[in-house]
Structures are given as C-alpha cells and as structure tokens.
Amino acid sequence: MHRCVVVMTGKVDYVSNCRATVAVHNGHALQAEITGSGCMVGTAVATFIAVARDNPMLGALAGIVAINIAAEHAAKRPDVHGPGSFRQAFLDEMHMLTREHILEEANIRLC
Numbered sequence: 001m002h003r004c005v006v007v008m009t010g011k012v013d014y015v016s017n018c019r020a021t022v023a024v025h026n027g028h029a030l031q032a033e034i035t036g037s038g039c040m041v042g043t044a045v046a047t048f049i050a051v052a053r054d055n056p057m058l059g060a061l062a063g064i065v066a067i068n069i070a071a072e073h074a075a076k077r078p079d080v081h082g083p084g085s086f087r088q089a090f091l092d093e094m095h096m097l098t099r100e101h102i103l104e105e106a107n108i109r110l111c
C-alpha cells in the first residue's frame with residue numbers, strides 16, 4: 001500500500017483508497033459552468049487532509065462534501081439566476097458552512 005487516495009470528479013464524485021470506494025452525490029450542475037470548480041475541490045481536499053492527518057480518505061471525502069453542499073445552498077438562493085450570481089453566492093455559502101450542514105446533508109454511498 002502507498003497510502004494514496006484517488007479522487008475523480010464529475011456529476012458524481014468518487015474517492016478511493018483501493019480498499020473502499022465512496023460515491024458523493026452532492027453538488028449542482030452550475031459548478032460546471034464556472035471557472036475554478038475543480039480547483040476549489042482540490043484545495044478543499046488538501047485542506048481537510050491536512051487536518052485529518054491519519055485518515056486521508058476521510059479528509060478527501062469531507063473536503064468534497066463540504067464544497068458540494070455549499071454549492072447546493074448557493075444554487076437554492078432566490079438571488080441566484082445563473083453562473084455569475086452563483087459564483088458570488090457560492091463563496092458566501094462556503095463562508096457560512098457549518099459542521100452540522102456537512103453531517104446532515106452529506107449524500108454519500110459505498111460503491
């Protein structure tokens with residue numbers, strides 16, 4: 001084992017450490033309409049892994065779920081009408097995201 005975690009993004013995101021693979025069903029199609037969505041996910045994954053040091057699989061999963069739940073919150077806002085307003089709302093919703101949101105709204109399944 002090389003202690004590697006593989007992340008694959010798209011409409012459904014996948015995280016694998018070779019022993020287990022988890023599918024993340026959170027997120028919104030507007031994420032694919034703005035520049036930097038993949039970079040945001042990559043940054044969140046690196047940040048969460050830095051905290052969950054001994055469990056990179058959990059860190060990667062939490063980073064993906066957090067960004068995608070913030071996107072869902074942003075897409076639901078009445079002031080969001082397309083990619084431009086979505087991008088702004090997305091940043092605000094990342095700022096307001098809580099631990100409870102992640103625990104209650106994560107939509108993940110073991111493959």
Ligand SMILES: Nc1ncnc2c1ncn2[C@@H]1O[C@H](COP(=O)(O)OP(=O)(O)O)[C@@H](O)[C@H]1O
Pocket residue numbers: 009010011012013026027028029030031032036037038039041064067068
């Ligand atoms: N159609 C979609 N539905 C839900 N989430 C999406 C959709 N398209 C992209 N995402 C989310 O946007 C984030 C960035 O993924 P992606 O668009 O594949 O990255 P990249 O910008 O590298 O192409 C991922 O977390 C993914 O779940």
Ligand SMILES: Cc1ncsc1CCOP(=O)(O)O
Pocket residue numbers: 034035036037038039040
């Ligand atoms: C090369 C580059 N420069 C600014 S954002 C970017 C890549 C953004 O890619 P994505 O939207 O897939 O995260």
